[in-house]
Amino acid sequence: MPALLTDLDDPSLLSPDAVARTLGTDPAQGLNTDEATRRRAQDGPNTLRATPRTRLWQRALAQFTDPLVLLLLVAAAIATGVWVLDGRHGWPMDAIVIGLVVVLNAVLGLLQEAKADHAVAALARMTEVTSSVLRGGQLQRIPSADLVRGDLLVLAEGDAVGADARLVEAAALHVQEAPLTGESEAVLKDTATLPEAVSLGDRLCMVYKGTAVVQGSAKALVTATGMDTEMGAIATLLDATTAAPTPLQREIARISRTLGLAAAVIAVTVVGTVLALSATRTPADLVGMLLLGVSLAVAVVPEGLPAILSVVLAMGVQRMAGRQAIVKTLAAVETLGSASVIASDKTGTLTRAEMTIVRVLTASGSTQVTGVGYAPDGRVEHQGAALAAGPLRDEQTAVLSGGSLAGNADLRQTADGTWEIQGDPTEAAFLVAERKLGAHTRRSTRFERIAELPFTSDRKMMSTIARDHDHGDERVLITKGAPDVLLGRCTRARVGLEMVALDADGRARILRDVGTLTDAALRTLAVAYRPLGPDEDTSAANETLERDLVFVGTVGIIDPPRPEAAVAIREAHGAGIRVVMITGDHPRTAVRIATDLGIVESGAPVLSGADLDALDDAALAEAVRRTSVYARVAPRHKLRIVAALQADGNVVAMTGDGVNDAPALKAADIGIAMGRTGTEVTKDAARMILADDNFATIVQAVREGRGVLDNIRKFLRYLLSSNLGEVLTVFLGIVGAGLLGLHGEGGAVAVPLLATQILWINLITDAGPALAMGVDPITEDVMARRPRKPTERVIDGRLWAGVVEIGVVMALLTLFTLDLFLPGGLVEGTQPLAQARTACFTVLVLAQLFNCFNARSETASAFRGLFANHWLWGAVLLSGLLQVAVVEVGALNLAFGTVPMPAAQWGLCVAIASGVLWFSELRKGIRRAMAYRRP
Ligand code: ATP
Numbered sequence: 001m002p003a004l005l006t007d008l009d010d011p012s013l014l015s016p017d018a019v020a021r022t023l024g025t026d027p028a029q030g031l032n033t034d035e036a037t038r039r040r041a042q043d044g045p046n047t048l049r050a051t052p053r054t055r056l057w058q059r060a061l062a063q064f065t066d067p068l069v070l071l072l073l074v075a076a077a078i079a080t081g082v083w084v085l086d087g088r089h090g091w092p093m094d095a096i097v098i099g100l101v102v103v104l105n106a107v108l109g110l111l112q113e114a115k116a117d118h119a120v121a122a123l124a125r126m127t128e129v130t131s132s133v134l135r136g137g138q139l140q141r142i143p144s145a146d147l148v149r150g151d152l153l154v155l156a157e158g159d160a161v162g163a164d165a166r167l168v169e170a171a172a173l174h175v176q177e178a179p180l181t182g183e184s185e186a187v188l189k190d191t192a193t194l195p196e197a198v199s200l201g202d203r204l205c206m207v208y209k210g211t212a213v214v215q216g217s218a219k220a221l222v223t224a225t226g227m228d229t230e231m232g233a234i235a236t237l238l239d240a241t242t243a244a245p246t247p248l249q250r251e252i253a254r255i256s257r258t259l260g261l262a263a264a265v266i267a268v269t270v271v272g273t274v275l276a277l278s279a280t281r282t283p284a285d286l287v288g289m290l291l292l293g294v295s296l297a298v299a300v301v302p303e304g305l306p307a308i309l310s311v312v313l314a315m316g317v318q319r320m321a322g323r324q325a326i327v328k329t330l331a332a333v334e335t336l337g338s339a340s341v342i343a344s345d346k347t348g349t350l351t352r353a354e355m356t357i358v359r360v361l362t363a364s365g366s367t368q369v370t371g372v373g374y375a376p377d378g379r380v381e382h383q384g385a386a387l388a389a390g391p392l393r394d395e396q397t398a399v400l401s402g403g404s405l406a407g408n409a410d411l412r413q414t415a416d417g418t419w420e421i422q423g424d425p426t427e428a429a430f431l432v433a434e435r436k437l438g439a440h441t442r443r444s445t446r447f448e449r450i451a452e453l454p455f456t457s458d459r460k461m462m463s464t465i466a467r468d469h470d471h472g473d474e475r476v477l478i479t480k481g482a483p484d485v486l487l488g489r490c491t492r493a494r495v496g497l498e499m500v501a502l503d504a505d506g507r508a509r510i511l512r513d514v515g516t517l518t519d520a521a522l523r524t525l526a527v528a529y530r531p532l533g534p535d536e537d538t539s540a541a542n543e544t545l546e547r548d549l550v551f552v553g554t555v556g557i558i559d560p561p562r563p564e565a566a567v568a569i570r571e572a573h574g575a576g577i578r579v580v581m582i583t584g585d586h587p588r589t590a591v592r593i594a595t596d597l598g599i600v601e602s603g604a605p606v607l608s609g610a611d612l613d614a615l616d617d618a619a620l621a622e623a624v625r626r627t628s629v630y631a632r633v634a635p636r637h638k639l640r641i642v643a644a645l646q647a648d649g650n651v652v653a654m655t656g657d658g659v660n661d662a663p664a665l666k667a668a669d670i671g672i673a674m675g676r677t678g679t680e681v682t683k684d685a686a687r688m689i690l691a692d693d694n695f696a697t698i699v700q701a702v703r704e705g706r707g708v709l710d711n712i713r714k715f716l717r718y719l720l721s722s723n724l725g726e727v728l729t730v731f732l733g734i735v736g737a738g739l740l741g742l743h744g745e746g747g748a749v750a751v752p753l754l755a756t757q758i759l760w761i762n763l764i765t766d767a768g769p770a771l772a773m774g775v776d777p778i779t780e781d782v783m784a785r786r787p788r789k790p791t792e793r794v795i796d797g798r799l800w801a802g803v804v805e806i807g808v809v810m811a812l813l814t815l816f817t818l819d820l821f822l823p824g825g826l827v828e829g830t831q832p833l834a835q836a837r838t839a840c841f842t843v844l845v846l847a848q849l850f851n852c853f854n855a856r857s858e859t860a861s862a863f864r865g866l867f868a869n870h871w872l873w874g875a876v877l878l879s880g881l882l883q884v885a886v887v888e889v890g891a892l893n894l895a896f897g898t899v900p901m902p903a904a905q906w907g908l909c910v911a912i913a914s915g916v917l918w919f920s921e922l923r924k925g926i927r928r929a930m931a932y933r934r935p
Contacts (some may be wrong), residue, residue, distance in 0.1 A: 158679025
């Protein structure tokens, strides 16, 4: 067995070969797949894990540690004790019922937790960061979690470094190591073995997990994974991000605590009152009171709330994933719901990134390029022969060939004869146009690439250096890039076969040309070149070579807007959300496309990167209020725009794809990365990933986010009002016993509901209907409202008011039933206490079930979309049937102190309980009428 597990104390002191030998790997081919699989099994996944997974029994046990549950268990124990002392007559019914309730609650809680965990785990899989490795000489893209020691990493710009590794090859590799060293400048790495041990930030021949490649490429041997990495050494809570409670969960926890306190106060008050009023004080009475107090406390506190909340959030996350929006944390669902600005890239998100050159402009004239189609899947479609609306002049061949040479895309013919592009669509557009115009034939044999100065969105240009075999192997620099940028580096222009000095007229003509293209919503690129002198140094290709260029011509590229983007923008505007376009493209192209898409009206202001540089923060804060199009910006400008928008009180969702966009994505409230064209670094920094790179998906996600928040408010309304109804029933029932004719034998105080009945109500009416409300279909008007302010509470004054009104009505209806059935009181009845209590108990349950339909909206009638939620109907019917059972089945009568009711009484109960629905309809009607009269 190779010395695989030898500890590499400091691989930076060993040569790549020595490291490879120690790790038992081949520095050219990498590990073979079998060995990689074996090591993966042996070492475990390459993840940072701070908190070990809890086991099932631990989670089950945790269900019983809730103070309320403990209270219930204590009550059950006391009830059993009294039953034993009393001589064990029959069964200890109270204790049994309490035990069952506790167990059922624990099972429900476990199921809900499992469901939420499952959804979060599924998300973690979808947002997995990947790495490229060579295994057995084959290049593979694998989840970074599967990296093992000895793997040969292949790094490129935009990659997140997946593990600690020793470089074996590096080409202009710049790594951003801030997460590890705090150093914000990217570090230039090389492969040289270090003579002595140095600190982390100076180990130039190493790369570390958690850092990012901002430029260049490399190969490196993995020396440590998982918690053995340098990141692992400092990680204590890194993977806790998904588990951190969301603002809403914190708000709910706060409310639960308050309610817990209220519960204690209410329980003590009620029990105290009963004891004070009551004449008899037998041990059984005392136990009865204790049970009542505990049950009341249980009724007040919506103990299932946190679990239901995470299930509902998690299900929202799953639904979003189904719509191509992968959010990484539950909190992001909430934040999405309150987004007030969506700042989006243009290319690929608002447009289709299907680039087709349609115009070529040079000093000698213009050529229209037609017949070149481009299909969404990257296939190039032939539409007959291309037409050039003028004789193809030499400069125009030079533009297309030059553009093709100064790029990295490829055009390939597949087995079935169709053409396929590979690489950047902008670059591929040159290859396609060149081929269609028949200008490609000699290029590939004539030029031989020797160096490259890469494109960055900061530079907005790229160059290659090639040897020209037709000109005595002379070296030539060929550049393509944004015309305005390129022009600044040109001193000459090509006219026909001549090179002439570029005077002011010449520049003005070129800018006019560019203007005609940009105003037609075309993306523009220019091409220039310069023959290099024999003594110019190209070994370390440097940007100073890009000077004194010869301007050749400009192309206009059409990149059609996504049709669905315009629809989504309208929807966003309707929802009070501003859409902002931030692009590297030319200001006039940007404004034209923004106007076509409906982001702005024509004539709207546009700010360029240069404009932004000239503004100080105060001026920018003012400017962002008016400006929705930003053009020719570099990634660093995005950060300023986000900050200014946030300072203005906005919740900002922002897209990004390049490695330099990561800081802006982190700063935004919701950073959004592109699933298809985005870099690993941006996916890592983002809170949401667009699987389809499509703007419309963002708006869909906002809609889902708002829907989830709405649903949460629905079940909060339901649970809180129902629980309040129960408490008020008991409390008012005891206080107003005289008015109701409620008293036990021999003048003893009687309670309106028995402890076991209260527990039953909680069991059958809480979790099921509340969960079903959590998946309520989104009502159409979620996008007709303005975004929720981040400071706004979910449970606001309006919600509380509704809760109190409904709770009071519910209690009054229930107590009215009691009075109606009992002799004496305000209304004279004829039924015995057990019968009256059964009716009262049933009305309370049914009123809660009616209340499910009320709670679905604050203003809309319950009858609107009454049957839209099948789950809710299922839950309501099930609870209804269980209530029938508890009243009509003999064994349950015994346990719950109920007696069977004739059909007429059932009818009466349903009619009275429905009062809660009619009351709510009335209330909503008044509210709608008032809203209608308000302007
Ligand atoms: P967005 O930020 O909306 O995605 P974008 O993709 O147009 O906008 P960049 O990719 O930064 O922004 O491009 C900015 C400009 O740089 C383009 O308008 C074009 O002139 C030029 N450009 C784009 N791609 C290349 C390339 N591969 N080589 C040379 N120049 C390019």
